């Protein structure tokens with residue numbers, strides 16, 4: 001029998017792997033580490049990092065509402081009325097009248113019976129899936145769905161099945177295989193966050209009807225962006241009455257933080273009483289909720305913002321394509337730029353950063369080994385002059401690194 005001393009010595013120290021994790025430190029030592037950049041000041045389309053101003057083309061602030069005077073005023077008013085935090089979950093002491101107002105407004109925007117507000121978009125997805133997909137049920141997901149949808153499946157007791165990105169034939173095979181399941185939920189991003197393409201919603205809807213499944217669309221990057229009223233993917237296709245559940249985040253077009261699900265009243269009622277991320281986490285503070293309500297007002301009153309967003313997206317994507325960059329089939333204000341392997345991507349990112357342009361690197365496992373990208377996204381408030389500076393920097397750096405042709 002092992003002595004106490006031996007068994008202590010043989011035990012694996014959980015922290016060993018942390019000491020062996022050197023990849024990030026190596027990039028830091030080479031001055032190429034792109035993450036956790038501390039923003040000292042934010043001025044909508046520009047940020048200050050270590051005293052230097054950068055044009056922000058790595059934000060999800062699509063409508064440019066984080067600094068809108070009316071939105072700031074409404075957030076300040078709510079701060080004074082409700083204080084800085086709710087110190088409790090929606091279920092207990094953390095529901096404000098503002099949460100309920102927001103739920104009504106969102107239900108109307110999404111053409112749904114009801115809506116439920118969570119504290120983040122991530123929690124919303126985890127809360128919907130883990131709340132609904134029980135024993136014997138199946139959750140079917142596009143392989144490129146956002147991590148929060150996939151993580152929701154980990155908390156759910158049902159089975160996870162995945163299909164290749166956008167492959168409706170593969171989806172059909174998965175659904176066929178699970179015909180006898182105790183209920184099926186198909187989940188898909190409306191706009192895929194690393195690709196910037198729009199889901200084939202009409203086919204997805206036909207398929208879910210044929211197999212008697214339910215559909216959840218993640219509209220994080222669609223609401224405020226797609227559709228005549230900014231109602232998202234289903235409104236874009238004119239099919240709001242056919243989608244079962246829509247998930248929304250407030251961390252993008254709505255200039256805040258938080259999330260919501262819109263759908264039938266009985267499902268929302270069920271989730272209110274069965275969704276652990278809702279019940280066991282503190283609610284969105286009043287100032288954050290008021291921000292979203294104010295953004296909804298601005299969306300209604302200033303529809304030209306969405307038009308400007310699309311004009312800017314066409315301008316930047318067209319410019320990048322004309323320079324010879326591969327924008328990976330982007331159809332929305334999310335515009336990824338193909339950058340090759342990881343090493344080249346870090347160097348590309350750093351050269352643009354030094355030139356005053358903030359982008360986000362996308363690396364495996366989010367994309368295959370040699371298909372890395374720099375992800376850019378435009379805002380309604382980017383000026384033409386700013387977008388030209390972005391294009392100019394991309395041209396100089398892209399040529400220098402041999403990502404596009406032409407003299408450096």
Ligand code: PMP
Pocket residue numbers: 120121122123125146148189193218220221249250251257258259
């Ligand atoms: N879904 C998608 C498609 C997203 O891109 C994100 C955020 N990146 C989320 C969900 C999570 O939203 P939040 O940031 O509000 O937690």
